[in-house]
Amino acid sequence: MNYPKECWYVAATSDEVGEGFTARRIVDRPVVLFRLSDGSIAALEDRCAHRPYPLSAGHREGDLVVCGYHGCTYDATGRCVRVPSQDNPPSGAQVRAFRVVERGPFVWVWTGTAGGERLRPPPSTPWLQGDGWSSVGERRDVAANLLLLHEHYLDLTNVFEMHPELVPPGIEALPPLEEVEVSEVSVSYTRELPKAPLAPWEAQVSGLDSAESYGRKETGAFVTPGLHKQTYTITGSDGPELELVRTHGFTPESSGATHVFLQISWRGTAVAPDAGTQLAAVFHEMANRDIAVLETMQRCLDEDTTPRRYFNVKADRAAVRARRILTSMVEDERGPHHP
């Protein structure tokens, strides 16, 4: 296991969870999510306690879940309340129920040690919950490890090779990271770009005058193992004209696969009426290229029979810190309390 288990991760987006079952592998566990009659969301281990059969292959009976094999029935807390072939369920018959928090477009789940979630709530994401912001999003499943994803999105110097058409005209290289802030559990960086005209996508989305030059400020943050946040602000002479936030919910499915919950949020002075459609298309194509590289790196790692050492450059500073934090979190969890 090379990712932390004691962590809130995004299990689904709100609109994915309804009356039917949403089954997903999270932190190497089968989980089934469904919405209860009061509108809240339940998350249960997706395995019947009677035999190894997924509850998601059964059906709902009100707020109860009926297993599709012999009909054992569970309530939303995971307690078995009915066994059709006998009067009472065996004592202690139960599947695990996971804590869930629904916030903005994300449904967070805690699959770590029961009770551990009380010590740390899921990260707050006010920009995904209105306050002048609009958002669009999508979910991707990536055959790459969580750490590769965090490192990739903490170093954007790959844009010149991977996404050259997105770079503002005249910018030949990204300036060095101005500030890398590190706490015990998070890393963030800031970088400012010299004034430059708008790239075609920036002009289409922002509604700004293409004849002008603008500054850009970019920040990236490893907030938790389950959340990466990047901001991109286009600034004119009167201040910020267009603010973008790219949010990635990263949720390990297994050590070689990660669910990615991508949200693009924006607000600005003159944004185009179809900004959402345009941004969704731009960032979808970016994600396609990112995923191709990430999955190739994972294949290279899998093929290497002996571990290799790769060199680091200055632009890797934030990524290297994030790797250290993740590694030490995993080592802490392997301590005496988490064998």
Ligand code: FES
């Ligand atoms: S396997 Fe679920 S009821 Fe038997």
